[in-house]
Amino acid sequence: MTPSAEILDRAFSALADPTRRAILERLASGPTTVGELAEPFDISLPAISKHLAVLERARLIRREPEAQWRRCSLHPDGLRPALDWMDRARSFWTESLSNLAEYLNEEQEESRHGSSRNTRKKAGRRSKKRGV
Amino acid sequence: MTPSAEILDRAFSALADPTRRAILERLASGPTTVGELAEPFDISLPAISKHLAVLERARLIRREPEAQWRRCSLHPDGLRPALDWMDRARSFWTESLSNLAEYLNEEQEESRHGSSRNTRKKAGRRSKKRGV
DNA sequence: CCGATATTTAACTCATACGTTAAATGAGAG
């Protein structure tokens, strides 16, 4: 629904491949050409070219022509949306966990007060795997 | 190469889908059942079930049986590897950009000194090769 | 045990991802 959904899709999808992550890490030490970028990998040049296309489509890198080469570099702010989402995720993750802790405390309180009606924390834990 | 590559693959891949991201956000407000989780979406229950399987395989959620339901919750620390990678990416991204700025400054300096041979800002200057 | 409810598995379709090799493009050098 949010208009940024596609952007996030592309960014995370681009990051979900070890070759592409390695390419990004390599670009951290400065812009370089496709051939140089491809060198450490065992796959064909067209394969690398496609990975670069994916990264470019995800706005994570830029390629600009320079003589017969194409200079690849990290796209400034290209990681922003993904970073922002992850930062939000980090907060709600920890928040959720602290809520859970709180809830467990309440449960404990409640059961100490002796109201024994329905104190199921993990209801009916019986033997799972009954043979058919 | 790193043994964590697959873990990151799965995490980012899991995050690369808006339905799954929405599910995670929903889980931020506390554990819930599959059915409840599926309710806001337009897709079938089996589809949701598969999304949950993907999230579980990526260690982002946990599902534990509870009566005839399965209670889904965020997996504590499940986001850790992805968060760590992203934090590293954030640093090397900005580092790389500040290096770029530095480099542009040097270029400018150089051209101010009047050495008019080949003062193209975008050519020359390859192979900086500062091992990071 | 039976029937209802929650969820998953099976079997299938369609689209996209990732790799290959071979051919095409674009720019510099002779």
Next chain:
DNA sequence: CTCTCATTTAACGTATGAGTTAAATATCGG
């Protein structure tokens, strides 16, 4: 112009992803 190098595009095979409907499984409540 022609040769060569860097890179992409084309065409293809195969695997995986995301969705569907129908059937299976598991657990509770009577």
